[in-house]
Amino acid sequence: xxxxKDSLRERKKNEICQTYMAxxxxxxxxxxxxxxxxxxxxxxxxxxxxxxxxxxxLQRNEDTTSAxxxxxxxxxxxxxxxxxxxxRERPSAGSHPRGDGHSGGRTRRTDPTQSDGRLTFYPxxxxxxxxxxxxxxxHGTVFLNAYTNSPICCPSRAAMWSGLFTHLTxxxxxxxxxxxxxxxxxxxxxxxxxxxQKYGKLDYTSGHHSVSNRVEAWTRDVDFLLRQEGRxxxxxxxxxxxxxxxxxxxxxxxxAVHWIKKEAINLTQPFVLxxxxxxxxxxxxxxxxxxxxxxxxxxxxxxxxxxxxEAIKIPKWSSLSEMHPVxxxxxxxxxxxxEFTKQEVRNIRAFYYAxxxxxxxxxxEIISALRDTGLLxxxxxxxxxxxxxxxxxxxxxxxxxxxxxxxxxxxxVMGPGVKEQQQVPNVxxxxxxxxxxxxxxxxxxxxxxxxxxxxxLLRGKAENEVxxxxxxPSWVLSxxxxxxxxxxxxxxxxxxWKYITYSDGHSVLPQLFDLSADPDELTNVAIKFxxxxxxxxxxxxxxxxxxxxSSSVQEYNKRQFISWKQSLGQNYSNVIANLRWHQDWLKExxxxxxxxxxxxxxxx
Numbered sequence: 001x002x003x004x005k006d007s008l009r010e011r012k013k014n015e016i017c018q019t020y021m022a023x024x025x026x027x028x029x030x031x032x033x034x035x036x037x038x039x040x041x042x043x044x045x046x047x048x049x050x051x052x053x054x055x056x057x058l059q060r061n062e063d064t065t066s067a068x069x070x071x072x073x074x075x076x077x078x079x080x081x082x083x084x085x086x087x088r089e090r091p092s093a094g095s096h097p098r099g100d101g102h103s104g105g106r107t108r109r110t111d112p113t114q115s116d117g118r119l120t121f122y123p124x125x126x127x128x129x130x131x132x133x134x135x136x137x138x139h140g141t142v143f144l145n146a147y148t149n150s151p152i153c154c155p156s157r158a159a160m161w162s163g164l165f166t167h168l169t170x171x172x173x174x175x176x177x178x179x180x181x182x183x184x185x186x187x188x189x190x191x192x193x194x195x196x197q198k199y200g201k202l203d204y205t206s207g208h209h210s211v212s213n214r215v216e217a218w219t220r221d222v223d224f225l226l227r228q229e230g231r232x233x234x235x236x237x238x239x240x241x242x243x244x245x246x247x248x249x250x251x252x253x254x255x256a257v258h259w260i261k262k263e264a265i266n267l268t269q270p271f272v273l274x275x276x277x278x279x280x281x282x283x284x285x286x287x288x289x290x291x292x293x294x295x296x297x298x299x300x301x302x303x304x305x306x307x308x309x310e311a312i313k314i315p316k317w318s319s320l321s322e323m324h325p326v327x328x329x330x331x332x333x334x335x336x337x338x339e340f341t342k343q344e345v346r347n348i349r350a351f352y353y354a355x356x357x358x359x360x361x362x363x364x365e366i367i368s369a370l371r372d373t374g375l376l377x378x379x380x381x382x383x384x385x386x387x388x389x390x391x392x393x394x395x396x397x398x399x400x401x402x403x404x405x406x407x408x409x410x411x412x413v414m415g416p417g418v419k420e421q422q423q424v425p426n427v428x429x430x431x432x433x434x435x436x437x438x439x440x441x442x443x444x445x446x447x448x449x450x451x452x453x454x455x456x457l458l459r460g461k462a463e464n465e466v467x468x469x470x471x472x473p474s475w476v477l478s479x480x481x482x483x484x485x486x487x488x489x490x491x492x493x494x495x496x497w498k499y500i501t502y503s504d505g506h507s508v509l510p511q512l513f514d515l516s517a518d519p520d521e522l523t524n525v526a527i528k529f530x531x532x533x534x535x536x537x538x539x540x541x542x543x544x545x546x547x548x549x550s551s552s553v554q555e556y557n558k559r560q561f562i563s564w565k566q567s568l569g570q571n572y573s574n575v576i577a578n579l580r581w582h583q584d585w586l587k588e589x590x591x592x593x594x595x596x597x598x599x600x601x602x603x604x
Contacts (some may be wrong), residue, residue, distance in 0.1 A: 015505045017235040022571075031135065031368060031371055032364065034368050034543060038348050059551070070337075095273075101382065121532070127307065127311045128353040128354070129306040130357060131360065132360050132361070132364040132367055133328055133360050133383070134467045135367065136363075136414045138382065138420070138421060139414045139420055140413050140414025140419075141413050141414070141418055141419055141423075141457070142412045142424070142427070143412070143454075145426065145428065146384070146406060146408070146409050146423060146430075147427065147493060148389075148409050148429065148478060148570075149166055149182065149429050149430050149450075149475045150171065150478060151387040151388070151399040151400055151401060151406045151478065151480050152173070152387060152399055152480065152482050153386055154171060154175070154203050154205075154206075154209070155172070155174070155482070156377050156387050157178075157204035157386050158178035158204045158205075159429075159433070159450075160183040160186035160384075160386065160430040160434070161182075161185065161434070162434065162601075163431050163434025163435060163450060164577050166481070167549045170552075171554050172217070172482065172556060172557075173481060174211075174213050174483075175208065175209050175214040175217070176206050177208070178206070178545070179204050179205075180205045180206070184434075185437040186442055186459045188438060189272050189437065189443065192443050193439065194269065194271060194272050196272050196273075197273045198273075198276075199252045199272045199273075199274070200252035200256075200274075200277055200278075201277065203276070212362070212579040212581075214564070215576065216228050216483035216579070217481075217482045217557065217560060219596060220485065221554060222596055222599045223559065223598070223599065224591075224592050225332075225333070226333065226581035226583050226585060227332065227581060227583065227584050228514055228580050229293035229294070229334045229335050230295040231295065231338065232334075232335070233296055234298070234347045234350075235296050235350040236298075236300065236301065236304070237300055238300040238302070240301045240302050241302065242300035243302055243361070244359060245299055245303065246355075248278065249277045249279050250362065251361060252275060253277075253362045254365075256273060256366060256369075257365050257369040259273065259301065260366070260370060260375065261369055261373055264373070265375065266281050268549070270441070272437070276293070279356075279359045280359050282295055282296055282297050282298075282389075282397065283298045284296065285346055289588065292580055293574075293580050294581075295334075297348055299353050299354035303354035307350045307353045307357070309346070312349050314346060315345070315350075315394070316520060316522055318394075318395075318522065323395075324509065324524065325508065326485060326489070327394060329400075330396055330400060331395045331396050333483075333484045334396050334398060336395050337395070343442075345392045348397065349392060349393055363383060366381075367381070379416075380413065380416065380418065380440060381411045381413065382411075382412070383411070384409060384433070386409070386430070387399040387406060388407065388408055388409060390403065394519075394521070398480060400484045400485050402478060402480070402489060402498070404519070407478050409426065413458055417458070417459060418458045419460040422460055427474070427475060427476045427493050427494065429476040429477070432449030432451040432452055432454050433451065435449060435451050436454040436455060438453075440455070447469060452473070475493060475543075476493050477496075477540075478493070479544070479546075487502040487508050487550075488503055488553050489501075489502055490546045492539060494539070496514055496516040496517075497514065497515070497532060498511075498512070498513045499512055501546065504550055504551075509526070510526050510537070511526055512524060512533055512536070513525070513531060558600065561600070573589070573593065576593070
């Protein structure tokens with residue numbers, strides 16, 4: 001660590017702990033140094049936090065392919081020169097694979113890694129030290145344009161576990177997820193002889209999350225504007241020895257490490273292990289206080305010192321009067337329309353990056369456990385997230401947006417058969433995980449899913465290999481139907497263009513961004529390029545009849561709200577007044593109840 005010495009920087013260190021200038025890791029085959037993580041009895045997060053997680057997939061396969069198909073990679077394990085394992089032939093359904101079988105796969109999924117995953121590939125990044133993500137970059141493949149199919153927890157995970165777009169699973173919000181009887185890729189891998197294990201947060205089926213979260217999603221068409229979150233804030237906890245801030249995530253990481261060292265090492269069949277983390281999602285704030293909701297970015301000095309404070313970029317904002325109406329609604333309900341100093345914004349982003357650093361250390365525990373057991377060279381690792389984190393970009397925090405900070409996710413893969421030091425520019429999305437997992441295990445891929453296998457791209461043979469379903473599309477789809485946004489939203493990303501449209505395609509102005517000329521997405525050029533808008537809208541409608549989907553979501557929201565209201569009986573007025581929007585609601589409760597009654601009385 002290198003610390004600044006001049007007085008100006010000393011003052012900044014006192015404000016945000018200490019400035020850390022990340023030292024570049026040597027380009028060697030050795031693993032980065034792990035942090036010391038003594039167990040801590042303290043837990044700083046409630047169990048119902050339901051945002052992005054770290055997804056990490058490990059797949060070990062025995063060596064059965066011919067030598068010319070072998071893709072050796074620089075092993076970080078001590079034993080250099082050992083032959084690289086390759087993808088093996090799949091076992092038949094219900095049988096165990098032949099051989100010594102430590103074949104295994106592990107998927108790790110986490111909240112956003114940088115406000116979206118951009119930290120995983122920005123060259124020369126000096127903002128935060130992420131040694132194990134950088135390790136995966138050197139020894140594997142990073143996807144430069146990976147996207148969530150819905151920028152919120154449960155619907156995004158439903159897409160990843162099912163391989164289906166959100167409108168096909170009807171995972172409309174954090175309460176309405178995937179049918180629990182749906183056959184996931186892990187179910188199929190277990191059927192074909194894999195030993196499967198899951199730890200941490202899953203959150204892809206229905207019935208989870210708070211009442212507030214549900215009601216806010218159901219009533220987004222109501223003609224009112226209420227703050228649903230506390231003002232984003234930062235909180236420093238512990239001291240420079242405090243490593244385990246997110247104790248629940250560390251405990252799940254400990255379980256995964258123990259499973260690798262005590263069970264995976266002794267298996268005679270291939271395995272797939274999933275670890276879901278909450279970090280780096282904001283923590284819950286006091287529910288009934290001024291800062292309600294989950295708007296606290298919390299870390300310890302230990303992690304904050306890994307962030308280069310001066311290197312943090314302050315995002316540009318449009319004025320409130322110039323904001324797109326949907327963006328204004330989001331910013332207001334997230335309590336971000338007030339005044340923020342540059343120091344406040346920089347602190348929020350610094351604390352967020354520190355939370356990413358803690359996440360990276362958990363990834364390091366998994367990689368180190370594989371190295372220690374001799375499984376690393378036989379294991380495919382996938383690191384991704386269900387969505388990003390705006391961290392005050394576009395005057396917002398959280399996700400629920402199609403801006404890069406929210407919809408762009410990290411996706412890194414390393415292991416046998418995966419090309420090293422490769423950056424893939426193709427647009428991909430989380431529905432591609434499903435066919436990729438099955439492709440790795442040599443299990444037949446269902447033809448009715450939305451995703452395409454990433455294996456050709458991972459092997460660096462994208463131009464030479466074509467999926468049995470045809471060539472990979474040159475676009476990705478993301479959609480959102482939940483809270484903090486007052487209109488169903490659809491995004492088509494292709495080439496340099498990002499097209500965003502809303503509801504029925506007419507009642508709300510669309511957005512078009514040229515990401516090559518405007519990577520910060522500050523200039524909507526939809527009016528300037530009507531031909532492009534028409535072409536992209538036509539393509540989008542060929543993928544999804546989005547006006548019809550939007551209408552279905554509106555009907556669903558109304559049905560759900562009516563059922564919930566009837567279940568409360570005489571307690572309805574008191575309950576709805578004391579949800580997360582209580583501070584605004586209690587100022588004019590009758591006004592807001594009347595607005596809901598008017599909404600319910602409107603014809604479909």
